[in-house]
Amino acid sequence: ENNIDKKVEEVKDIKSVNLAKKPLGTMTHKVKLFNHLYTDSVSLLMENKLKINSGKVHPSFIKLGVQMRNCVVAGSNARCLAFLYALRQTISDFLTPEHKQFSRSFEEHLGPAIDHLMACRPFSVSMSNAHKYIMWHVKRLPTNISDGHAKEKLENIINNYIYVQIHMAGKAICIAAQNKIADEDVILTYG
Numbered sequence: 001e002n003n004i005d006k007k008v009e010e011v012k013d014i015k016s017v018n019l020a021k022k023p024l025g026t027m028t029h030k031v032k033l034f035n036h037l038y039t040d041s042v043s044l045l046m047e048n049k050l051k052i053n054s055g056k057v058h059p060s061f062i063k064l065g066v067q068m069r070n071c072v073v074a075g076s077n078a079r080c081l082a083f084l085y086a087l088r089q090t091i092s093d094f095l096t097p098e099h100k101q102f103s104r105s106f107e108e109h110l111g112p113a114i115d116h117l118m119a120c121r122p123f124s125v126s127m128s129n130a131h132k133y134i135m136w137h138v139k140r141l142p143t144n145i146s147d148g149h150a151k152e153k154l155e156n157i158i159n160n161y162i163y164v165q166i167h168m169a170g171k172a173i174c175i176a177a178q179n180k181i182a183d184e185d186v187i188l189t190y191g
Helices: 002-016 032-039 045-054 059-069 078-093 102-120 127-138 145-180
Strands: none
Touching: 059 078, 059 102, 078 102, 078 127, 078 145, 102 127, 102 145, 127 145
16 A cells, blocks of 8 residues: 555656646748748848849849739749749840859859849749759850850740740640540649
């Protein structure tokens, strides 16, 4: 019985300790895949960053950032196309500073624009792929290429990317889907 009394006392001691869960504050679990859906995550710091960078950012990227942030341009393909059009406009308006290479100075010039767009809304996968593809070509431009030739080459690369990776890919998906859909099939779409 003495042993039992000790165990009862131990249980009473444990019960007296407050075991209630304490709130962890305002911390919430956010899934990275859905970051673009969390509108409350844009803080004053991000607002200030947008204002500071706007002086270094081409107007087409500022406009696109506002449109993406307000979901005027929505959908992966639409956002990617808008990004490529803004990039093409930026390339055509870009002037290489004296005694600098086009590719290096353009990369430096484009950095704040990309940061601005990412602050407005994270890139979709297709936008990231397009950005990487274009930057791969920018880095491989010859060092002695003139502005005119570099711009023409990059605009052709962008136009080709739009045609092959977006328009032709959409057609290929439609053709593949047509072969798999039969009468009275139920189609579930995402988006």
